[in-house]
Amino acid sequence: MAIEDWGYRWLKRYMDAPAWVKEPLGRLYGLLPDRLRHGKDYPRYRAEAALASPGEIKQLADDRLRETLRWAAGTVPAYAALTARLLTDMPASEWLALFPLMTKLDYKRAPENYLLTACTAADRLPMQTSGSVSEPFRFSLHKGVSRAKEAAYIEAFSQRIGLTRQDVVLSLRGRNVRGSAADGGPLQSYEPIKRMLWISPNHLDAAYMPDHVEAAIEHGVSFIQGYSSAVYELARWLDHNPVPRFVAAVRGVQLFSESAEPDMVALIERVFGCPVLVHYGHSERSVMAGSMPDDHRYFVWPLYGHVELIDEDGRQITEPGVQGEVVATGFDNKVMPFIRYRTGDLAMWSAGPSHPALPGYPVLERIDGRNNDYFVGRDGRRIPVASLGGLRPPEFLQVEACQYEQHAPGRIIVRLQSATPLAPSVISVLDNYFNTKLLGLVEAELQVVPNIERTARGKRRLMIQHIKDGEGVRAH
Secondary structure, rough: OOHHHHHHHHHHHHHHHHHHHHHHHHHHHHHHOOOHHOOOHHHHHHHHHHOOHHHHHHHHHHHHHHHHHHHHHHHHHHHHHHHHOOOOOOHHHHHHOOOOOOOOOHHOHHHHHOOOOOHHHHHHHEEEOOOOOOOOEEEEEEOOHHHHHHHHHHHHHHHHHHHOOOOOEEEOOOOOOOOOOOOOOEEEEEOOOOOOEEEEEOOOOOHEEEHHHHHHHOOOOOEEEEHHHHHHHHHHHHHHHOOOHHHOOOOOOEOOOOOOOHHHHHHHHHHHHOOOOEEOOOOOOOOOEEEEEEEEEEEHHHHOOOOOOEOOOOOOOOOOOOOEEEEEEEOOOOOOOOOOOEEEEEEEEEEOOOOOOOOOOOEEEEEEEEOOEEOOOOOOEEEEEEOOOOOOOOHHHHHEEEEEEEEEEOEEEEEEEEEOOHHHHHHHHHHHHHHOOOOOOOOEEEEEEOOOOOOOOOOOOOOOEOOOOOOOOOOO
């Protein structure tokens, strides 16, 4: 049993505890060896995350996929009929093609059909997604395995920029700080186990930045982790309000959970003068990818899970530069395996070369967001929000953040966050940009606002769509 999983139920109470409770507990816990904290498989996952032999990686990835499909067919009720069809002389890719594409709804309708019969409730770690989804998605991870594996790979990812367990990290990832809602309440909370200074997600506006920066200096912060939008806001504030003592101490930045536009990454790199890594993963722990300090593409860890890209008709996409939906088959979760799981995220394969430090790693050129975020045109056509990505006019750099909301076909509200009014010339350029990108089928009403509200977890909802599927919508 991994202590991390055993204590997961108490995590919130620990985080909300006063410093005099957390400090001694954190110091004691930090002395425990990894095998006790994360489980006996943690060292193996650390080793495989560092593999750099293309031939060995390819063989292990193929073996891992074949093993995953074999035990799923043999122990998951929903896949029982496939057992006889998995012929030993078939390539693993042909085995995979026999399994159906899955969505969250498929699992939610009959979750018991996707739980392994060989595992008991004691093996399961109940989880649920958070964020902007209207209904939480409940699923199970494998105790002592799933979170240990994720922790090992995250540590390998962090080492790409030299982050060690002795460094102090400023976290802008949305964990609530107890008491921050009260007038004069604390806006930061220090967590000694992971040596993280957490910032209240409801206090990320410019007015609070001086206090956050001062707290980071006092705690000796040397790395930053956070949502792309939150770190971008901090970088923009520092660009106009330089604090050399803080900036000079930061040796690396990691961006999680949200798509990071190239201009956002470029500004963060310029302000901090250090490597910026972008990360891709999800709560179901079926896929993980991340960039390198000298290459912002997404390199998929081949032993974490298998990745496919599919088009709107479910056909596989193999050629570079063609956008498709990310489909993941996760390895090692022998409680509730996610096989051919449609993540809803859009990406495209890269035509560029592999990275010399990561030979044999599949490479995604970009990840644009979710394919279930869309605008509805006046003719009922559905236009993906991701179509607004890519090259943007320079005037977009004057916008801190944006959000879309639609109540009726053919019209959307575009909220542009800016601490100061935008010049009419800038508004004109942005208005023309949206009209062009939306094919003239959607009229955009631009609203300049001082702040765009975040969720309780500190994320911003990019798209608020009030038109339900099937209400006069046709696929584009």
